[in-house]
Amino acid sequence: MYQIIKVLNNNAILAYHNENERILLGKGIGFGKKQGERFDKIQGAKVYALEAGEKRSSAVNAVNVIEPVYLEAVGRIIDEAEMVFDSINRGILLPLADHIAFAVKREQEENIYIPNPFIPDIKLLFDKEYGVALKGREIIEEMTGCRISDDEVGFIALYIHSGLSNEHVSETLKTTRIIDETIKIIENQMGKKLETESLSCIRLISHLYYMLVRTRTGEGVNINLNDFMEANYPRANETARMVCEYMEEAMGKPIAKEEIGFLAVHIQRAAV
Secondary structure (H helix, E strand, O other), X not given: OEEEEEEEEOOEEEEEEOOEEEEEEOOOOXXXXXXXXXXXXXXXXXXXXXXOOOOHHHHHHHHHHOXXXXXXXXXXXXXXXXXXXXXXXXXXHHHHHHHHXXXXXHHHHOOOOOOOOOHXXXXXXXXXXXXXXXXXXXXXXXXXXXXXXXXXXXXXXXXXXXXXXXXXXXXXXXXXXXXXXXXXXXXXXXXXXXXOOOHHHHHHHHHHHHHHHHHHHOOOOOOOOHHHHHHHOHHXXXXXXXXXXXXXXXXXXXXXXXXXXXXXXXXXXXXX
């Protein structure tokens, strides 16, 4: 049973469901509805839970200050993501709508643009998410008249990835930042600018990402190439060792020694 907390507009409702807040979106679902009204379901409405860990007071306050058009826009972006990925955590609705609303206000009223230096990494790591974010930009422009920057498209891609992985956006951004720094280390040590669009570089960046995932989860690797790489490709192996040391410091977690040789293989392939 739902009970309406607030009718946001004709297409959006904030309601209680089993003592938890839910946002309902759908064409015309708010028309004629009143605060306190109860119902079992509304035909055509899509239900969005609040992000896990969201405080009730902050969530309700956020809904009160976000223009409903941004909730509707993000609802459509989530629909786009579901067509690509089948399922996504709809709990990203509120934080992403809040982010977009603030970005639009900042760009339109204050002419302030927040740079996103990790766009190349985001495109490589989260290519499908970025594609959805590009469609999201068109949706936002259609509904608000504002065309957000490429930097903001990158941030939206991170939110979409968060909804797919249940990884907080800040953690995904930290991962991207670490990978960006490791690429600089590799380029400096190997004396070569990597071709980011090459297959070998894409595989290297993907390997770095899953290295970080394995380190967070404590998962090991079942292959030890350290001695082979040190004997045959000492420069790549030393570079991999330096990268692992940097990652350990940045993450505050130890990285399995077997990762060094495994990473060195990818460095050698990308930097030759």
